[in-house]
Amino acid sequence: MSQDSSVFSGEIILHATLKGKPGKGDEIAALLSTIRAHSTSDSEPGCSTYRTCRFGDTCMVFEKYKDNEAVKEHFALPLFQALVAKVPDLLLEPPTITFYEEFN
Numbered sequence: 467m468s469q470d471s472s473v474f475s476g477e478i479i480l481h482a483t484l485k486g487k488p489g490k491g492d493e494i495a496a497l498l499s500t501i502r503a504h505s506t507s508d509s510e511p512g513c514s515t516y517r518t519c520r521f522g523d524t525c526m527v528f529e530k531y532k533d534n535e536a537v538k539e540h541f542a543l544p545l546f547q548a549l550v551a552k553v554p555d556l557l558l559e560p561p562t563i564t565f566y567e568e569f570n
Contacts, residue, residue: 467564467565467566468564468565468566469563469565470565471534471537471538474533474565474567475533475534476533477514477530477531478531478533478536478565478566478568479528479529479530479566479567479568480528480529480530480531480563480564480566481526481527481528481529481563481564481565481566482526482527482529482561482562482563483525483526483527483561483562484498484524484525484527484557485523485524485557486522486523486524486525486556486557486558487523487556487557487558490523490555490557491523491525493556494523495525497548498525498527499518500545501543501545501546501549502518504543504545505529510536510540512532512533512535512537512539512540513530513532513536514530514532515528515529516530530568537565
């Protein structure tokens with residue numbers, strides 16, 4: 467596990483947890499759904515998996531990227547930046563983002 471995706475050379479798994487403020491779960495889920503629709507389309511070929519789940523106002527995201535460059539491209543997306551801009555209004559704390567390397 468790492469807090470920095472650049473330590474990996476191959477495929478990267480990203481796990482993020484977003485703990486929403488009370489009543490903000492629907493808004494967080496809507497933003498994540500918009501990002502997921504883009505990330506799983508031909509518009510973002512470096513992302514092979516983008517899964518979201520939720521319990522109450524807390525959302526979890528599981529993503530898989532071709533490499534670190536694909537992660538950086540994802541973070542630069544206007545859709546992702548829109549979520550980042552709303553974090554102070556939506557979340558109780560900064561999101562927890564960890565990166566993993568897949569193995570066989």
